[in-house]
Amino acid sequence: MKIAYIATYPPRECGIGTFTNNLYKSMLIDNKPKEQKREGFVVAINDNNLNYKYPEEVKSIIRQEYQEDYLKAVKYINLSGADVCILQHEFGILGGQSGVYILPLLHRLEIPLIVTLHTILKTPSYNEKAVLKEICKMAHKIVVMSHKAVEFLTNIYDVPKEKIALIEHGVPDIQFNPEKSKKKFKIENKKVLLTFGFIGRSKGIETVIKALPEVVKKFPELIYIVLGKTHPNVIRHSGEEYRIFLLRLVKNLQLENHVTFLNEFIDEQELFKYLYACDIYITPYLNEAQITSGTLSYAVGVGAAVLSTPYWHAVELLAKGRGRLFNFNDSDDLAKTLTGLLEHPEDLSELKNNAGEYGKKITWPKTGEKYVTLAEKTMKDEHSIVIQKEKELDLLILPPFSLAHIKRLTDDTGIIQHAKFGIPNLKEGYCLDDNSRALLMVLMAYQEMKDKRALELSPIYLSYIHYLQNADGTFRNFLSFNRSFLDEIGSEDSFGRTIWALGYLLGNAPNDAYYQTGKLVFFNAAPNFEKLKSIRGIANTMIGISYYLRSNPSDDSMTERLRNLANVLMKHYNENQATDWNWFESLLAYDNGILPLALLHSAQVLNDPKITETAIESMNFLTTHTLKDNYLSIIGNEKWYKKEGERSVFAQQPIDAMAMVLMYHQAYFVTKDKDYLNKLYTSFLWFLGENDLRMSLYDFETKGCCDGFESYGVNRNQGAESSLAYLISHLTVLQAYEEFHRSDLKLV
Incomplete structure (x- = not known):
């Protein structure tokens, strides 16, 4: 072995x-x-x-x-x-x-x-x-x-x-003669108390020092040895502040002849000589929150008479007469206990015998x-190793779908874009991106679950979009909490995400009033579609147009606009595609899955085999770089991934996971290849801990989603973008599950 x-x-x-x-x-x-x-x-x-x-x-x-x-x-x-x-x-x-x-x-x-x-x-x-x-x-x-x-x-x-x-x-199986050990340290005529281990304020050494004046009145030969260095973490943050405090306390109580500090980290052989030399070992920790104490185990293991405050490990280890307990931070109680034991050597001997018998059972060879x-x-154990296999769609492990956090973030203006942990951060106001995502999410929730609470939220987000539209059909993005505009024209990404939400509304409107408002805003924006330069703005817009055209297939003008935008995306692909690099840019950046997703949507409408081929090629390329270890490893936004460079792992964000979920869902819809459903589910599990850090981004308490993870760990803020990305992904899993079972297929 x-x-x-x-x-x-x-x-x-x-x-x-x-x-x-x-x-x-x-x-x-x-x-x-x-x-x-x-x-x-x-x-x-x-x-x-x-x-x-x-x-x-x-x-x-x-x-x-x-x-x-x-x-x-x-x-x-x-x-x-x-x-x-x-x-x-x-x-x-x-x-x-x-x-x-x-x-x-x-x-x-x-x-x-x-x-x-x-x-x-x-x-x-x-x-x-x-x-x-x-x-x-x-x-x-x-x-x-x-x-x-x-x-x-x-x-x-x-x-x-x-x-x-x-x-x-x-406990090391090391034995020394107590008398010889005392003689070695020249304390053979002393009553010796000992505490050892790293020194810090939680150790409570001052409790012992304050107890000594009463004890030394009766036992002037008593000496208390504090053996150990200051803990390295304490040194880094506070220096020797605690040790200096103890030294001053000793001086103020005139105990210089009774307290010795040995500021060193000694080997076990030397340590055990001190343990055998002591009459009483003391652990005076200040609170109960100590589940394990190696120093206490050592003291019991050598058969020392042990006194301790009642922290968790001490209560167990010193039971059945293996030691005595005194109250936290109670010097008077300790003084009485010390005096009583020193006055009655037979009691001291009994403690040592009980501890020594127990110590024989916990030596390191036995452990x-x-x-x-x-x-x-x-x-x-034949079940001990979990064999990695393709994730299967299992609704039983999904948290219940909940709009609780979204309702918390939403007021009568729109959805607040940021949060401090699970609490809306009003200082950051609102943005178009998130209100568009929110509209998309609640419409999906109503479509999938007929959730009336979702339907009640939709006019808030739609009216925000309407309010932020400029006269030329473009959109502002940011609005302060006091409803002041913070920009003139928003990003092309925010424009595209808005068209996506509006296109979905036009294809899935719950009533005519919503449809007419969405149509008005959508077509006011339409003259700007072919002015877009950002490929992600283009991709988001293509998805919105595709949703619109599914319910309006006879709109030849809009179909032509979709074809023109698809050609722009294809042009980018052809210009950047190379051996082992089937992608639209010379790097993998953010929201990558949106690009193949847009081609998959447009391919469904345009029936163009070349678009479908490019969509599959680019999707497979992205899969190779993000799903190779059977879990989703998103390209981090810290540095991104440049061709022939190193990929960035950190600053992974939920919108990227959402894009992958949506991409595989649309791939399944287009190809009917059940393997894409497994990849969809694997991508969704990124939110629930199947990721590089093995940490869940979904907060089961707030029902929100954390904003991603950095090199230090999870960013616990739960803003609108991340929480909406999770909910859209969740709804997509539910939709895929229903589609799959309607098809009478079985997952492998």
């Missing part, structure tokens, strides 16, 4: 790195015949561009905030011959927003995954919860170290209980074997 480990690793000074080093050594002890030999390697995570001199087992390095490193690492793992991967998860060691960079790595992993969770938050942020839930979905087994962690995973993160394994934190057993079971 060959095991890949992903985690921080020594010599990086990190508790999880130490954990991983112990896990690695304890799992790979070779006590079996040669044919069953265990081997492994480590993928180490670096921080802040620091370089470390790693041991030979580290075969790959991930720089925490460089997502390309995560993708290189997974390629290495997949080609390494590893049988199983074990990830140590802690939000602070992984890159991107809430550690999101690990998700693309895990998604591409081709071997079973075991994840050890070192932190499980009771009240996570939206992103923290979303990232951890996605990790748990992809993991075959999840290891936690306490019963409270199991409770949180099942109740808060909806993880099936059978997926969770409880394996307690391992390592539990991980080995779990890894072997995971490998043998």
Whole structure:
């Protein structure tokens, strides 16, 4: 069995790195015949561009905030011959927003995954919860170290209980003589209290210091050792502010002879000498939100008498007489407990014996074997590896269709274009693009579902379009919240999107009043159709004309306009098409699917085989670059993708996913090739987490859609453009599902 480990690793000074080093050594002890030999390697995570001199087992390095490193690492793992991967998860060691960079790595992993969770938050942020839930979905087994962690995973993160394994934190099997250890540190005549680990304000060390004056009155030989460096994150943000505060507190309480700070990160051999030398070990954390504590496990493991505040892990680990608890931030309670134990050595001895007996059960050799057993079971499980296959149209996993967020964004003027998270951002006002998309969406909703709420919204968006039209048939785009015009003429993209919505209205009008208003605005704009220069403005306009002509096929003048616009698009294609580059421009930019979609629509009306051929060629080219890994990877707007250059991954936006959904739907409508329905559905799942970041853009709480994702993670703002793109895509899936079942075909 060959095991890949992903985690921080020594010599990086990190508790999880130490954990991983112990896990690695304890799992790979070779006590079996040669044919069953265990081997492994480590993928180490670096921080802040620091370089470390790693041991030979580290075969790959991930720089925490460089997502390309995560993708290189997974390629290495997949080609390494590893049988199983074990990830140590802690939000602070992984890159991107809430550690999101690990998700693309895990998604591409081709071997079973075991994840050890070192932190499980009771009240996570939206992103923290979303990232951890996605990790748990992809993991075959999840290891936690306490019963409270199991409770949180099942109740808060909806993880099936059978997926969770409880394996307690391992403790090195290191033993020293307490008397000799005290003698080494020249504290043989002292009553020794000890706290070790990274130092930060949450550790509550001041609680112990404030308790000491009362204790040293009775035990003047007492000394409190604080062993550990200030946490690197604390150093970066606050320097040594907390340590200086503690030093001043010691001086003010005149405890200089009773408190010693050892500002160093020591190896385990030296650490265990201190643990054996101490009389009482203390973890005075300030709140309950600590699901796992390696320092506490070490103290119990060596059979120390332990005092702790009642944080989650301590309550479990110190039960049944293995330690004592005192109240959070309660120095008086701690002073009484310390004094009582020091006055009654028999009680102290009992705590040590109980802890020591338990510690024998959680040594690293035993813990390592539990991980080995779990890894072997995971490998043998025939269902452990999910084989990637073509996505099939399944309405059961779709969220219920909801207009809640759109209604939230809409007032009596129109739809507000932007939002702060799920709240309308009135400062940004309105735009023509979004009101046109909104009109299209509500008309589709009424057509598909006969949703009267959608029909009630449609006059708002139609009247906005009418209000923004200039006398020459062009349109303004932006309107402030106080209804002041912010431009004279909008973009050609906004013009084309408006014609698309109006054309759909003319082909699917719910009543005559809407039809007549739409017709008036549409034909006022018509003289501008052939003045368009932007190929996306042209493409959107072609789609609108095509919808109009389906219900008005005898309009020869409009048919000719459509043909002229299609020829412009074809000209662009012919000028830019080359070997391995079947596209309309020298780059793949934004809203790419709209271009093949426009040709597919016009081909249906014009019955031109050349247009159909070009539409299919360009669609296949786009598919090759965005759907090759069986999920939609949109060309990012960060840098786009220039011919013979590198494609941009980030700044992926929902309108691009919508264009792909619509493109494949129209391709199915034209060709009746059922493969396009599978591609349509795969593209739609981009919204629900089948994407490069493995994060859902749809917000199940607000019923809105996030504005896309950047290199750091999801942009949680839920503006009109993104939410409408999701809803139009959702409605298209519903329509495709009905069309498919009406055809009496079956998906493969």
